[in-house]
Amino acid sequence: MADSTMSPRRPLWPVLLLPGVMVAAALAWSAFWLFSASQVDRIVDQWRAREAAAGRSYDCGQRSVAGFPFRLEVRCDNASVALTAQTAEQAATQTPVTAKLAEILVVASLYQPSLLIAEFKGPASFADRGQPVSMELNWKTARSSVAGLPGTPERVALVFDEPALDGFRGATRVPLARARHAELHGRQREAAGAEPRQLEVDLKLDGTSVQDLHPLLADPFDAHLRLLLSGLKDFCPKPWPQRFREIQAAGGRIRFEQARIQQGDMVAVATGSLELTAQGYVDGELQMVASGLDQVIPKLGIDKMLEQGVSQSTLDRLAPGVRAKDVNNVLGALDRAIPGLGQVMRKNANVAAVAGIDALGQETTLEGRPARAFPLRFVDGAVMLGPLKIGQTRPLF
Template identity: 25%
Template sequence: MATDEQTVQRKPSRMRRRMLIMLAVVLVIAVAWSVFWFVAAAYSERLYLQIVDQGIEQDVAFDCVDRRIEGYPFRIELRCGEGTSLTTPDATIELGGLTAVALIYDPWHAITELSAPAVVSEGPFDPTTITWSLAHASVAISDGALERLSISIEQPRAEPSELPPLVADLAEIHLRSDPNSNEAVNVAVRLDGLEPIAAAPKADLMLVATVDGARSLMSGDTASAVRRLLTSEGVPIKLTRVSVKAGQAAVSAAGNLVVRPNGMLDGQLNVAVSGDGASLPYLDELAPSQADTLRNIVTTVLSFGQATQIDGEAARAFPLKISSGRVSAGIIPLGKLPPLPIGLLAVGG
């Protein structure tokens, strides 16, 4: 009997010891995790300051108002209040606020939410106010350079001074380092429900391209990218698809372009157009003679095109040539494109 009583008394004692050991382990883990979080938060603070210093070297200043680092225990959150601004040599963007969030176990991938409005001030021009219902970005960094960037803005509305507002349903831009090249960058741009003119048909735009030599832009070294452009024969751009659809008309193109050091474009595109000259939108905003000329050009070019389709709609396809900015469809000249502002990029870099 004495032995049984000792066994009964011993069992609760062993159980209490196990409970104490488990509590001690949990406490040690909690303390260690807390230390790790605060170390990670301090590292994030130093990384933020390092990025700001690198930006200053590129003549880009970022001012995070009321900066706070929060998110304990599983996230690192950088919060910036109203009045946070980004200043470049040519413009200043002031935000309603910013929150960047990274998981503690994946600090190189951050999700950022921007608070409206954004006020863009550029030189002598009056400020432009931009609002939205939701704006967020995803940023992935690898080996100290930007690996992927995705920005999505729902219901953006830009209100330039003394000009009609520019409204859209959705605006997105995606950049990533090309996995098949050390120097190229894949670019995708989407703009849905754009209203360039009030009471006119909305337009949907899409661009998918690969830009060679743009990897240095991903690392923030704009100056090196521009110098490479200015000292080379040009930067090749492979257009997988660029398309615009508005009302009953749609245009789709694919091909290869080269941006020359002087900003001019060279290359060839395969273009498809659905609809006809009569269905072109926005012509009412032009002078009658200009609108009639554009309709006649489109009708003439389409008459030589081959039958094809754009998203299931009947269309006509034809090759388009660009030489030093001059655009022609076969022997028919269509006009001249202005040079890209490469010089301004060089000054900014």
């Protein structure tokens, strides 16, 4: 006889509902991830096309997409980039430089595929087409980020820890540059009124030294530069010489919003703006304030220039009205501006050179220390400290 107290049989669908929902959600998420992976792949391809239009052609020996389930990773093994017309010299010769590195890993969030974060595995080697490797760049870590893709990038950042650049002279490796840390940031910035957007560039260098460029750069220094480029026609991909040419044609300027360099006890800051000549040279004037300037005089080569002397005709052109009877007064002012240099002048230099140094500027203070304020002029690419040429820049286009 059946037991009338038995409960009715329960349906199975409530038990299977939750697993079914989980399976459906997993399938939907997998489909979403696959779709997003295809989108990131497409964004990378569009970015490569943009860069190629700017003279920077990227290629991968092998590319793969991974990162399931919560992020997307595009890995490029045996990566290479051919750089064409990125400097005035390259634009003139159209000789491409090829850079190769072991791996690039690009990571994107599923919810923000327009922001790409990349890590680079070194070293990177550089060579002219058909030539042996001429330079090699290595680092402890290297990473970058690009926001705003696949359209015009809104922000770009590149960060290196312990970068080291070496050159090759035959089979001999020659150190060219070292840094403890280096950062480069660029972003679009709205301009006032109806002017087009401006480009802000922020560069930070810590513990940096550069060989074979200028004696002043051979010893470690820290630098922070924030520049604002105006006169940009657009932000379409193009080589830098072409962009600089457009800035010059539009009457744009390179404004130094912040510039600070420290090397040992020498500290210098600068403000002002520069423009470009029709020949591509930097032209203009920066107002500088420097403390500890006496420590870098030998590196600038000023003492050597002063020892050579200049003619009376040069004196009349650079410092009209100065005569021999003014020498002692000028030397005294020079000693106050740069201690010890006046004695060098008494032994080796004539009135013209002394008058030029004395005309550098006025006494002031910088970060609580005695300093000198003076103009640093750029005349068709020549860097002028008073009437003395201390450097020469290359044309930008």
